[in-house]
Each structure stands twice: as structure tokens, then as C-alpha cells.
Amino acid sequence: MRFDQRHLLGIAPLRPEEITTLLDLAENYVDLSRQRDKHGNALQGLTQINMFFENSTRTQASFEIAGKRLGADVMNMAMQASSIKKGETLIDTALTLNAMHPDLLVVRHPHSGAVDLLAQKVNCAVLNAGDGRHEHPTQALLDALTIRRAKGRLHRLNIAICGDIVHSRVARSNLILLHKMENRIRLIGPPTLMPPGIDAFGAEVYDDMREGLKDVDVVMMLRLQKERMDGGFIPSEREYYHRYGLDAEKLSYAKPDAIVMHPGPMNRGVEIDGTIADDINRSVIQDQVEMGVAVRMAAMDLLARNLRARPNHLMGADGV
Amino acid sequence: MTRTLLTNAKLIDPEAGTVTHGALLIENGLIADRFDVPNPDGVDAEVVDLGGKHLAPGIIDIGVKVGEPGERHKESFKTAGLAAAAGGVTTMVTRPDTTPCIDNPEALEFIKRRALETSVVKMLPMAALTKGRDGREMTEIGFLLDAGAVAFTDCDRVIRDTKVVSRAMTYARSLGALVMGHPQEPTLSKGAAATSGKFASLRGIPHVTSMAERMGLDRDIALVEMTGARYHADQITTTRALPTLQRAKDNGFDVTAGTSMHHLTLNELDVADYRTFFKVKPPLRAEEDRMAVVGAVRDGLIDIISSFHTPQDEESKRLPFEEAASGAVGLETMLPVLLRLYHSGELDLPTLFRALSLNPAKRLGLPAGRLSKGAPADLVQLDVDKPIVLNRFKLNSKSKNTPFDGARLQGKILSTWVDGTQVFPFPEGTDA
Numbered sequence: 001m002r003f004d005q006r007h008l009l010g011i012a013p014l015r016p017e018e019i020t021t022l023l024d025l026a027e028n029y030v031d032l033s034r035q036r037d038k039h040g041n042a043l044q045g046l047t048q049i050n051m052f053f054e055n056s057t058r059t060q061a062s063f064e065i066a067g068k069r070l071g072a073d074v075m076n077m078a079m080q081a082s083s084i085k086k087g088e089t090l091i092d093t094a095l096t097l098n099a100m101h102p103d104l105l106v107v108r109h110p111h112s113g114a115v116d117l118l119a120q121k122v123n124c125a126v127l128n129a130g131d132g133r134h135e136h137p138t139q140a141l142l143d144a145l146t147i148r149r150a151k152g153r154l155h156r157l158n159i160a161i162c163g164d165i166v167h168s169r170v171a172r173s174n175l176i177l178l179h180k181m182e183n184r185i186r187l188i189g190p191p192t193l194m195p196p197g198i199d200a201f202g203a204e205v206y207d208d209m210r211e212g213l214k215d216v217d218v219v220m221m222l223r224l225q226k227e228r229m230d231g232g233f234i235p236s237e238r239e240y241y242h243r244y245g246l247d248a249e250k251l252s253y254a255k256p257d258a259i260v261m262h263p264g265p266m267n268r269g270v271e272i273d274g275t276i277a278d279d280i281n282r283s284v285i286q287d288q289v290e291m292g293v294a295v296r297m298a299a300m301d302l303l304a305r306n307l308r309a310r311p312n313h314l315m316g317a318d319g320v
Numbered sequence: 321m322t323r324t325l326l327t328n329a330k331l332i333d334p335e336a337g338t339v340t341h342g343a344l345l346i347e348n349g350l351i352a353d354r355f356d357v358p359n360p361d362g363v364d365a366e367v368v369d370l371g372g373k374h375l376a377p378g379i380i381d382i383g384v385k386v387g388e389p390g391e392r393h394k395e396s397f398k399t400a401g402l403a404a405a406a407g408g409v410t411t412m413v414t415r416p417d418t419t420p421c422i423d424n425p426e427a428l429e430f431i432k433r434r435a436l437e438t439s440v441v442k443m444l445p446m447a448a449l450t451k452g453r454d455g456r457e458m459t460e461i462g463f464l465l466d467a468g469a470v471a472f473t474d475c476d477r478v479i480r481d482t483k484v485v486s487r488a489m490t491y492a493r494s495l496g497a498l499v500m501g502h503p504q505e506p507t508l509s510k511g512a513a514a515t516s517g518k519f520a521s522l523r524g525i526p527h528v529t530s531m532a533e534r535m536g537l538d539r540d541i542a543l544v545e546m547t548g549a550r551y552h553a554d555q556i557t558t559t560r561a562l563p564t565l566q567r568a569k570d571n572g573f574d575v576t577a578g579t580s581m582h583h584l585t586l587n588e589l590d591v592a593d594y595r596t597f598f599k600v601k602p603p604l605r606a607e608e609d610r611m612a613v614v615g616a617v618r619d620g621l622i623d624i625i626s627s628f629h630t631p632q633d634e635e636s637k638r639l640p641f642e643e644a645a646s647g648a649v650g651l652e653t654m655l656p657v658l659l660r661l662y663h664s665g666e667l668d669l670p671t672l673f674r675a676l677s678l679n680p681a682k683r684l685g686l687p688a689g690r691l692s693k694g695a696p697a698d699l700v701q702l703d704v705d706k707p708i709v710l711n712r713f714k715l716n717s718k719s720k721n722t723p724f725d726g727a728r729l730q731g732k733i734l735s736t737w738v739d740g741t742q743v744f745p746f747p748e749g750t751d752a
Contacts, residue, residue, distance in 0.1 A: 089635070090639065090640065091638055109640065111640035111641070111642045112523055112524035112525055112594070112640070113523065113525075113593070113594030113640055113642075114640035116593055116594055117594065117639075117640055131524075132524050132640075133525075134523060134524035135524075169524060172521075172522070172524060195520075195521035196516040196517055196518075196521060196527070197516070197517040197519075197520075197521050200518040201518070201521075201522070
């Protein structure tokens with residue numbers, strides 16, 4: 001079992017065996033979380049700070065529960081209401097927090113690369129909880145665990161990622177992870193929501209939903225990120241729903257046992273039909289939420305082990 | 321004044337396109353004579369043996385940002401002048417995008433005086449094309465010309481209102497003033513920090529299509545055709561803009577184009593893990609674009625290479641990539657960095673100095689940029705083969721934001737002369 005990372009900044013730096021290690025450990029934490037007594041002690045004595053520079057309820061709650069279940073002291077900081085408003089730079093905020101000796105720093109930031117920058121300046125383990133349009137690694141890992149449990153494997157699957165690809169860090173992390181694990185990936189969406197040059201990532205690009213969904217094993221829907229859109233990417237939500245919303249008719253083109261996923265929060269009637277989302281035979285959306293906690297427990301556990309293995313890990317960032 | 325004979329030099333002559341062994345006689349700040357033998361006899365002068373190293377006309381760098389007025393903590397005329405001298409730049413043509421901007425004759429007089437008092441190299445100022453660089457009202461182009469402005473530009477702020485540009489260009493034409501444009505479609509490039517493509521998509525950086533440069537150039541060239549103005553495109557950095565430029569030249573319009581040292585030597589992948597010192601404007605392009613632009617410099621389609629020296633302090637760069645300031649310092653690093661293209665066989669030395677010295681001089685109507693009799697003795701002596709490792713903290717600029725920190729380069733500047741006076745290596749007592 002190998003996991004040689006100091007931080008979890010993205011999927012890109014992970015090797016396939018590290019992904020498998022993490023998912024295997026997460027399986028244990030699924031079992032733990034299903035017991036009445038859910039307490040582990042892997043993070044006993046460690047301090048976890050959740051720093052969210054962007055609104056989040058679900059991801060923050062998931063990280064908080066994951067930390068608490070493993071015995072960490074968890075603190076949440078809503079950075080939007082804090083010193084950023086007073087003009088403090090990201091690096092100064094990081095240095096201030098660093099002086100309080102946290103062990104695990106969970107960060108979400110609206111700008112791509114901001115979490116990498118922060119990780120260079122602190123000496124604890126940093127987990128990326130989403131940076132701009134770049135990566136959201138724990139989401140991709142929880143999706144991978146969900147797929148592996150539902151399909152019995154995480155390779156040689158046909159997987160469609162549909163909708164607002166261009167604004168989605170979830171799509172990027174998933175694309176990288178699923179590609180590393182040797183799956184065939186299709187990206188489906190209107191060309192205005194497709195990032196340029198994306199076909200070079202080893203994915204097939206479709207702008208027709210029915211054509212793209214043909215014979216896939218997994219359908220991943222993405223939320224239409226209205227808050228990130230400046231200017232018209234689509235003519236209207238109803239036309240979007242008509243052409244790209246997942247309903248029973250479009251889903252019928254996929255394999256009969258294809259599963260439906262969504263990272264949440266959903267816009268019912270925009271990208272997904274409510275009855276599909278609630279169909280317990282097809283939708284694994286609730287499982288994804290459950291796997292989210294387990295995957296985050298596993299990620300923090302592995303990083304904490306590496307942290308404890310480093311001598312004097314509190315001394316100096318980047319060996320300085 | 322003394323007569324100085326620079327002997328035993330390899331003369332890089334961009335006019336003739338040659339590199340030959342020879343000597344130069346300097347008198348009263350001018351090149352008084354040129355000899356085709358390395359050690360001419362019977363010349364009554366103080367002899368300086370250049371040891372067989374290269375001697376070229378000094379660089380005329382169009383588009384240098386100095387932090388005066390407004391941001392002297394980033395760069396002053398003194399430090400910019402020292403950096404220029406150490407980089408073989410003998411004339412800095414300054415940008416007007418200061419705070420406040422140079423949009424009136426009084427401000428222009430101020431910076432000219434500051435440069436005269438503190439800079440060891442020559443300085444020629446450019447002025448804004450519209451008041452406040454707001455793109456609404458043209459500046460006093462006539463008065464500014466009289467005060468010494470050599471060109472008019474709003475720098476990287478593209479004037480959106482085409483009617484305003486067309487009037488300013490029409491007016492500039494009546495005075496023969498040179499207008500410098502930043503070819504870019506402003507609504508497409510708004511908020512962009514990278515060029516569209518695989519890299520920007522992978523890193524999730526807001527991006528602009530390289531086509532935006534062609535659209536901007538297409539508009540500006542149409543305005544040149546309409547108004548007859550003298551026009552210089554500050555930076556052409558993409559393959560797609562080249563046919564437009566070629567057509568404009570074929571049609572005989574009074575159009576020239578420049579490019580930057582960074583776009584000739586770096587590509588978008590150099591940004592790697594969000595390294596903000598590589599954030600420039602326009603953003604770095606794909607490798608195919610870089611190669612095409614180098615080819616255009618070689619063919620003479622692109623006339624001028626500049627550093628677009630833009631000092632930024634550490635605070636404005638130590639930010640997430642999208643929020644970080646654009647620009648890099650280049651006065652001191654440009655020549656060693658561009659020698660990469662010489663060593664890789666992409667450009668020969670006369671071609672390089674045609675774009676660095678001769679063409680800028682021609683475009684601005686200056687007698688410099690040549691090694692001919694009667695030209696000012698603005699010269700740079702360099703050892704093109706000497707390996708150096710660039711250390712940003714040793715730069716003379718107040719700001720150290722170079723993307724070439726730690727780069728292994730080949731080429732060292734040995735001396736710089738301005739009007740026959742040696743300004744580099746710095747004389748004893750210079751507090752550099």
C-alpha cells in the first residue's frame with residue numbers, strides 16, 4: 001500500500017495505485033460510518049481547518065463530518081466574511097493560520113491554482129476542496145468509489161460526462177481520474193460549454209445527447225453553473241433541458257443497467273428530470289454523498305499518516 | 321573631446337546584414353570612421369582592444385514601462401537606465417501607461433526631465449492617444465509632438481469605440497504622428513489570463529482565443545486604410561495575425577509590427593503550475609505560434625523586437641494566477657535571452673540587431689541603430705558564447721519579476737556606450 005503525497009491538490013499528481021489505495025481504505029470507512037458507533041481515532045490529536053473562500057454547504061459538511069468521525073478537532077472558517085474583505089492577501093491568511101499549527105487544511109477557492117499557491121506557504125497537509133475551474137479531487141474520488149461499488153470495477157467502462165463541462169472542476173478531475181484508470185470517456189454538451197482543446201485529453205466529444213449516451217455504463221450529469229456564467233452560454237434553461245436534460249427517453253439510449261450520477265446540488269428540470277434523480281434502480285446520487293464522507297476520511301487518514309511519518313513536521317514550510 | 325578607436329571587433333552590421341572583423345573610430349559621440357581591418361594603422365586616437373568580441377548598434381527598446389510617475393517603488397528612471405545599460409539598451413522608448421498617464425505636454429516634460437537627470441541611457445517618450453487612456457477624447461497630439469512624443473498609444477487598453485480611434489488616427493495623420501496599437505479584440509480578451517487551448521482548459525484558467533489578436537489587427541489595418549495614418553502594431557504573437565500583416569504590407573500601407581522577447585522564447589506551457597512571473601499580456605501562445613513569429617522576424621514581416629519591460633513588485637505577483645499582475649522585466653535580460661534564438665540557429669546576429677536596433681531607429685526616424693559613419697556611437701559589446709546563469713536578485717531593476725530566473729543562457733554583455741561614452745560596466749562610484 002503506497003500513498004506518497006504530502007497534499008491532495010488534484011488528481012493529476014496521483015498514480016493509479018495511489019487512487020486504488022485510497023479507495024480501498026475508503027471502503028473500510030464506509031463500513032465504519034454505517035455502524036451505530038462511528039468513531040475512529042486516525043486523526044486523534046490533529047487539528048483540521050476548513051477554509052472556504054467560496055460558499056459551500058455540502059462539501060464543507062462532508063469534510064467536517066469526516067474529520068470528526070476520525071477524532072480531529074475541526075474548525076470551520078467562512079473566509080468570505082473574514083479578513084479577505086479587509087484586504088489581506090491569500091498568502092498572509094495562510095501564514096496567519098499556519099502559525100496556529102493546523103495539521104490538515106481543507107481549502108476551497110474561486111481561482112484556479114490558488115490552493116497550490118497556498119500549499120507552498122504552509123507546513124501542514126492541504127486538501128483541495130475545489131479551486132476555480134481547475135480540480136476538485138475528492139469529488140472525483142467519491143465518484144470513482146461509487147462507480148466501483150455499483151459496477152464492480154473501475155476500468156474499461158464507457159462513461160459519459162454531460163452538461164456544463166467548461167465551468168466544471170468536477171469534470172476535469174473526473175476526466176483525469178477515469179482516464180488514468182483506463183476508461184472510455186465521452187463528453188456531451190453544447191459547444192459553448194465545452195472547453196477548447198478538450199479532445200486532446202483523450203475524450204470523445206459529442207454535442208448530441210442521444211448519440212453520446214449510446215451504450216454507456218455510467219451517466220454523470222453536471223450542474224449548470226449559472227453563477228459562473230457571464231453572458232449567454234445557452235439560449236434558455238428550457239431549451240437546455242430539451243436538448244441536454246437527462247430524462248427517461250434520453251437515458252434509454254444508455255445500457256439498460258447504466259447508473260446515473262450527479263455531484264449536486266441538482267437543478268431539477270434544468271439538467272435532470274426529477275423522476276430519474278429519484279429512481280432508486282438507476283440513480284446513485286445519494287450513494288455519492290455517502291461515499292463522499294468515506295473518501296474524505298480515507299484521504300485525510302493517508303495524509304495524516306505521511307504527516308506523522310515526517311520528523312518534526314511542524315518545522316518550516318518547504319524545508320525552509 | 322577625445323577620439324577613441326575600438327579595435328579588433330566583430331562588427332554586427334544590420335544594414336548590410338554582415339558580421340565582419342573591423343574597427344570603429346568614435347569622435348564627439350559619433351561614429352567618425354569605420355575600418356574593415358581589425359587594427360588600422362596611423363589613427364591618432366586612444367585605442368580600446370575589444371578582444372575579437374562582437375560589437376553591435378545599441379538596442380532601441382520600444383515600449384518600456386518606468387514607474388515614474390506613480391510607481392517609483394517598482395522602477396525609477398535611474399534604475400531603469402542602469403538596467404538598460406547593463407542590457408545593451410541605449411534608448412528606452414517609454415510607455416505612457418503610468419499613474420497618472422502621460423496624456424499632456426506637462427507630464428511629458430516631467431518624465432523627460434527625470435530621465436535626463438537620472439538615466440544613463442537615452443530616453444524617448446511615447447504619449448497616450450486618448451485622455452486618461454479612457455478611449456473617449458484624443459490627447460493634444462500636436463502639443464505632445466512638439467514636446468517630444470515619438471508615438472501615441474493607449475498601450476494595452478484597446479479603444480473600443482472605433483469612431484474615437486478613427487478620429488484620432490485621422491488627426492494623427494495630418495501631423496505625421498505614429499500611432500501604436502495593441503491588436504486585440506477587447507470583449508473577447510476581457511478577463512483572460514491564458515490562450516485558449518489544451519493547457520488553459522487543463523489548468524482552468526480564463527482564456528482568450530488567439531483569433532482575438534487577428535480581429536484586433538484586422539480592425540486597425542482597416543482604419544489605417546481609411547485614415548492613412550502611420551501605424552505600428554505593438555505585439556504580434558500569433559500565426560493567425562500574420563496573413564493580415566502581410567496583406568497590409570503588400571498593399572503598401574505605412575504599417576510596421578513588433579513582437580516581444582517573451583513570445584519569441586517562451587510558450588504557454590512555461591506557465592506550468594500557475595507561475596505568475598510568466599503572466600504577460602497578451603498571454604503566452606502555443607509553440608507553433610512562437611515558431612511562426614520567429615519565422616516572421618527572420619523574414620522581416622515582423623520588424624521590431626522589444627522587451628515590453630514591465631516592472632511589478634512581489635506583492636502584485638504573489639497572488640492566484642488570475643488575480644496576479646501581468647508583465648515581466650526585460651531591459652537587462654532581453655539580449656542574452658534572445659541569443660537563444662541565435663544559438664539554436666533560428667536567427668542570425670544581423671537579423672537580430674535589425675529587429676532590435678536598426679528597424680526601431682528607422683521607424684522613429686532616428687540616426688542610431690547603425691554602424692555607419694555619422695551615426696551616434698550607441699554601441700553594445702557582447703560575448704555571444706559566454707555561459708551565464710541568470711539570477712533575478714542581481715538585476716539592476718527595482719523589480720525582479722523575470723521569468724528567466726535561474727535560466728542557463730549563453731551571451732554576456734561586456735560594455736555599452738551611449739554617444740561614445742561608456743555607461744556599462746558602471747563607472748566606479750555608481751550606486752547600482
